[in-house]
Amino acid sequence: MDVVVAQSAGFCMGVGLALEKLETVLDEAEASDRIHTLGPIIHNPQVLAEFAARGVSCLERPEDARPGSTVVIRAHGITRRAEAVLRTRGVTVIDATCPKVSTAQKLISRETERGRSLLLLGEAHHPEVRGLLSYASPDAVVFQTLEELVPQLVPDKDYVLAAQTTQDRTVFEQVRDYLRERLGADVPVLETICDATRVRQQEAIAIARQVDKMVVAGGFESGNTRRLAQVVEAQGTPCVHVETASQLNPADFTGCRKIGLTAGASTPDKIIQEIHDVLASL
Ligand code: SF4
Numbered sequence: 001m002d003v004v005v006a007q008s009a010g011f012c013m014g015v016g017l018a019l020e021k022l023e024t025v026l027d028e029a030e031a032s033d034r035i036h037t038l039g040p041i042i043h044n045p046q047v048l049a050e051f052a053a054r055g056v057s058c059l060e061r062p063e064d065a066r067p068g069s070t071v072v073i074r075a076h077g078i079t080r081r082a083e084a085v086l087r088t089r090g091v092t093v094i095d096a097t098c099p100k101v102s103t104a105q106k107l108i109s110r111e112t113e114r115g116r117s118l119l120l121l122g123e124a125h126h127p128e129v130r131g132l133l134s135y136a137s138p139d140a141v142v143f144q145t146l147e148e149l150v151p152q153l154v155p156d157k158d159y160v161l162a163a164q165t166t167q168d169r170t171v172f173e174q175v176r177d178y179l180r181e182r183l184g185a186d187v188p189v190l191e192t193i194c195d196a197t198r199v200r201q202q203e204a205i206a207i208a209r210q211v212d213k214m215v216v217a218g219g220f221e222s223g224n225t226r227r228l229a230q231v232v233e234a235q236g237t238p239c240v241h242v243e244t245a246s247q248l249n250p251a252d253f254t255g256c257r258k259i260g261l262t263a264g265a266s267t268p269d270k271i272i273q274e275i276h277d278v279l280a281s282l
Helices: 013-028 045-053 080-086 099-113 127-133 146-152 169-183 195-208 223-234 269-280
Strands: 002-005 035-038 056-059 070-073 092-095 117-121 141-143 159-163 213-217 239-242 258-263
Touching: 002 269, 013 035, 013 070, 013 092, 013 099, 045 056, 070 080, 099 117, 099 127, 099 159, 117 127, 117 169, 141 146, 146 169, 159 169, 195 213, 195 223, 195 258, 213 223, 213 269, 223 239, 223 258, 258 269
Parallel strands: 002 258, 035 056, 035 070, 070 092, 117 141, 117 159, 213 239, 213 258
Antiparallel strands: none
């Protein structure tokens, strides 16, 4: 089978940096050291399983951190409160929040401290979104479409618009244009969408147009991976989302001559290569 692999497939800068930080902690640790992450360090179950096998456990709450341990903050950040609690626990804190997420947190904090209410394009229950919201005032609105946002707008309120880093730029620009038209130029727009997402999406769309079917590789809980599958399907190209090569079903590719392969920003090269090898052998 002819397989077209996206050049942008695989780790983004933020995921790479977070994993490097965790590797450094592991390299420098004594056998008796307790090493945790607060929340999954990235959204890829296979990577998490490998770290778990090396003794890294994932804490759900900062209150669970025991004094003397080392806690690494995940790539997509935590809430302001969680960080404040963590720093009172007598632990060594390693902040592996992606620099782009940290920037989004700071920009949101700055604008909302000026009295603006946050309009945030994102998935309400995503950990990154919960983190971003903690830097805004409680009247922030989270939405996923313009239709969802419009009935929630209150006249004469000062707003600032931002997005979860992995959101679709097209929807963001549609909302931005609507707000500019409806509320005038006085709505600051924070450019918080990450280029890693845009580059992957654009390349996935370009490949989807030339192939019979696409395979998107990455965690089922990974927001940017799921959205890659959505943008591919929006092109009318059938798409299969898998986490590992063992989940591929050869029958799904009957009649295909050319398959596209891309992967989310938290998918290791090893998994992409394994999937490529299975597809190429069909
Ligand atoms: S997708 Fe972008 S914002 Fe998210 S971790 Fe990667 S580089 Fe950072």
